[in-house]
Amino acid sequence: MxxxxxxxxxxxxxxxxxxxxxxxxxxxxxxxxxxxxxxxxxxxxxxxxxxxxxxxxxxxxxxxxxxxxxxxxxxGDWGLSFSSQQPLLNEIWQVLPATLELTTYALLLSFFIGVPLGILAAMKPNHLFCKSISGMALVGYSLPIFWWALLLIMLFSVTLGWLPSGGRLGVLYEIPTLTGFMLVDILLSNTHYQDAALMDAFRHLILPTLVLATYPTTVMIRFVRDAMLDVWEQNYIKTAKAKGLNRLQVLYRHGLRNALLPVIRQIGLQFSTLITLAMLTEVIFSWPGIGRWLIDSIYQRNFPAIQAGLMIISTLVITINMLTEIMHTFFNPLARKY
Structure with missing residues (x-):
């Protein structure tokens, strides 16, 4: 090791x-x-x-x-921004937490929805309910993210008026920036409108998180389904069934532990995809993250900012992928042996 x-x-x-x-x-x-x-x-x-x-x-x-x-x-001397003439590293630390917050919530949502649905889809592959899950995953996988985002905005923001169409927090609330993560900053603040600001931040977070989590959720469903089907055909599963264990016992004691091991590596791959998709999502929902900042820099021909954004995003993606691969090897005895 x-x-x-x-x-x-x-x-x-x-x-x-x-x-x-x-x-x-x-x-x-x-x-x-x-x-x-x-x-x-x-x-x-x-x-x-x-x-x-x-x-x-x-x-x-x-x-x-x-x-x-x-x-x-x-x-830490990364130069100045052409547009603002401010140190680039300071600007990056101001916008990076917003992107990390959005991608983290989207990744957690895709995990807690995709893994159970993938397991259900593998329990009885020929059942109508399981086929419906696979069909929805295929549809979600094929959805253009910009069209899906605009459709949700038209429905929940314009037509129903339930959710805001952009931003991280309403203009009525002023929260001091301590960590850059909006929910954490609200919880750390001592304002009298803390509960109202927290609810407003959740409402601003729902649509971009849902849009960003759609693609990795569908990938997670299909990946977990295929992994479960592969594990379900192994000899030790058949032996457990022959011993008299019911389907749930076999699933909990033997199936999940082996089928979910590859998911650890898949989380790292999906994080890389989320960073890329977050750029488009942040532009649509006016989310002040590094993706929107980088796209604005491209439009402004802000070459030092493009250079700095490339370095920080690539370093983040490479490091996360490497850490997930190390975790997968640590928890998987066969990978350690190989």
Whole structure:
């Protein structure tokens, strides 16, 4: 197990190294002056240019420039945003918690809905109810996320008026930012309207979470169903049935433990998908997360922000996938043996 962890950590370091090299190269691949792309400064006079060239070592070899770039990244100096002229790292920490909050709730929702429905769909595959679950999963898998989001907005926001169509919190409530996670900040606040603000935050969270969780839920249903069907045909399941255990006992004692092991790895894969889908969801629901921030940066041709957003999102996705793979290997004896 220790050798496996060392190999995975080495692989993680190698991938992150390749990512940093690509991010550094974007400073030259983007249109415009590489010095402006690295610093984020829109206007640089001649005297300031010479100082910045020496500070950023742009008059040296590409290897020296890359080492200087990597040093600045590790020190937290990611440059300035073209649009706001504020440090990029500060802007990222302001918008990243909103995305993590939305994707976490969507992932939990897909897990607690997808796993039970997948198990039910595998109990009696030829039953009408089980076929209906598989059919709904196929329909949800095929739904375009932007169309599904607009449909829910038209129904629950415009027609019925039950839920807000965008944002994280109503304008009537002012909650101090402590962690960046809205529900946590509301619980930590001492305002007299805490309960009302918490309910309003939940109402703002329902639609984007439901839209974002639709795709991973359908994938989870199909994945758990196939895993259960595969486990259900194993010899140890047939032996347990022959001993006189009923269907629920076999499912609880033998089926679930083996069928849900691959789900751990699937959670990491679905988190990567959620980060991608969150960009579109955040734009539709005006959710102030890093996905919307990055898309706005693309429209504004804010090259330093695009570079920083690429690094932070890619690092997050790579790290989560690596952690889930390590957890899967830790809990799965066959994977450890392999």
């Amino acid at each position: 220790i050798i496996f962890l060392l190999r995975r950590l080495f692989l993680l370091g190698t991938v992150l190294l390749g990512l940093s090299i690509f991010a550094f190269s974007l400073g030259y691949l983007f249109p415009g002056d590489p010095l402006q792309n690295f610093t984020g400064l829109r206007y640089i006079d001649s005297a300031q240019r010479e100082q910045l060239i020496q500070a950023y070592q742009l008059d040296q070899s590409y290897t020296t420039q890359y080492v200087a770039f990597l040093t600045r990244v590790l020190q």
